[in-house]
Amino acid sequence: MSHSVHRRTLLTGTAALTAASLSGVAAAQGAKTKIVFWHAMSGPLGDEIGNICKAFNAAQAEYEVEPIFKGTYPETLTAAIAAWRAGQAPHLVQMFEVGTGSMLAAGPAVKQVWQLAQETGIKLDPEAYIGGVRGYYSLSDGRMASMPFNSSTAIMWYNKDAFEKAGLDPNKAPTTWTEVIAACRALKAKSSTPIPMTTSWPTWVHIEEYGAMHDLPVATKGNGFDGLDTELKINTPPFVKHLNRLLEMSKEGLFKYGGRDAAAGPLFVSGEAAIIFDSSAARAAIKRDGKFNAGAALLPTDPDVNPNPINSVIGGASLWTMTTPKRTAAEYKGVATFLKFIGQPEQDAHWHQVSGYVPVTFGGWELSKKQGFYDRNPGTDIPIVQLSRGKLTANSKGFRLGRMIELRNIIQEEMEKALQGQQGAQAALDNAVARGNKVLREFEKSAKG
């Protein structure tokens, strides 16, 4: 008896204490409304985010944005979910592009950009944002769900010194896969570098980007944009042919698998590999640590699959507004004000130029051109050129697949088995489709509830 009473007093005591400390915090903040912003950028990029927030805080007196580094993208996602479940979600969270499907299914946990604009009366115009970027984060009808922030795309990086050594023109990068193979053979023959070619992000580059640029569906239902009952379509002949080419190149010693996700990056930076397919945002690392002349070029294509390749899709992340039961209108207004601030041409251009991500607004792009950024830094416009090539189609506007991180891993696992000779290209992609569809069905069930 008496100890249950005890416990109750203890609990009330704790609650009172918490309330007291909370009101203390609120009082200390004074009049400014605090906006908590969780992000996943470490190192120099994290510092840059700090600078952006400082600039915003200095530019107005009503709101104060506090950036908090929460680890890698997946860690940030997990943290945001746990926080939301506990009613403690941050106001803004930076979420990588493959988490978009999951966030869209999050319903009441997020406030989409169009909703935010409507409720706060602050205009966040979708038209200001570059199509290829905006499309990934928009609903089928064009309303924006999350705010584009750091976008990159996969491009080809090559070692100009190694090309020269192999008797190749260092200023003329191969543009088709046939030319890539020829270049790799030359690189191998002259052993310019121990490894002719490697790749980061195997799934992103060789399935997602390959599909988008050649206007091939990666999944049915417009790559998932038009329904949760989408199925993978990556075991069609063009994908099989491409994977088979990688397998052949690996056997011939032209291609070296460097691991999952970004693991192969250091192989290029260290000068070991002459060609790598990697994010355009790898530029900072290559510039800082590479002891050679690096060139940036468009991703190679297959003219016999599609003679007129179109745009590639973006990678990177966007900003999502999150909800809690107690969040006030003033706080949402602060979030909208901040989102508007970072979309201004000066802010966007600055972020683009220091980070290596592409500008997400037309304003930021124009301003960078006017400032002569691309003339001073040749190659920095390659990702933008590639992202805006041709006419956007249902196959090239991005992907809206649930549990896409898992899908990427499944495809990587099946590729790894194929590269070891345990299965052929067709079998690998068939398995990936079968396993992937199972995941998509699970997601469909959980999202419909």
Add this chain to the structure above:
Amino acid sequence: MERRTIFAGWVLPVLLVAPQLLLTVFFFLWPAGRAMWTSLERQDAFGIRTEFVGLDNFADLFADPLYLDSAVRTVGFCAAVAVLAMGTALLLAVFADRDIRGRAIYRTLLIWPYAIAPAIAAVLWVLLLHPQIGLVAHGLKAIGILWDYKLNDAQAMTVVILASAWKQVSYNFIFFLAGLQSIPKAVIEAARMDGARGWRRFRTITLPLLAPTMFFLIVVNIVYAAFDTFATIQALTQGGPGKATETLMLKVYRDGLINLDLGSSSAQSVVLMLGIVVLTALQFRFIGRRNAE
């Protein structure tokens, strides 16, 4: 004779036990209970739509050939780690138990690896074994071995077994050394007088007397290999290439925290928990019987 402290009231004993009980409730009973409950549900990542699905998650799990593969792989992995870690430790303990100069130094050095965080240990292994930058990798290449654990199932498994076992050798070493030192010298002497020589003495006298230690260590090592090697494997191979080094623990983490399939991940945790219960029960029973003899 038993010595018992008799408390006058019940307040003090409750207070004394309370911290331990609270810890158990908050860090074991509550999360374990939640896991059991979640394992019966299907929910989206945010927990907005939750549906009771009974044993569906378990049914899916045992119908999934990849899960069964992972279970078989985990058993093999645990056996390899336990044998390697215990074998090496026993050998080292037998030598460190002899009268040699600098015995204390050897012993201290052998215990060191235990103090290193698994992730850091894994980074050291990467520096040694990395296909491109690793020291050992260069050596292997020089003698004509194609070394690339990122794309070779067997090599990847070897790497994670080595790294995991290495970490556990110190722990086993301490116990074996203590076990060896507790064997009465007189017994060994008697065997020597009867003409039993080195190996025979070890096999017929030392080993049987070490059996309780050995059994305790087998359980501890299996539990270690199954549950505590997550950081090492995650840092070295992330379960790859393919699924070559994906143990059950790694799968729990990946399905729960990366794939955000909480129902399945919880179901897997419950299965693992049952595994631990069985192991612990076995250990109690065996040790209890030994002590009764």
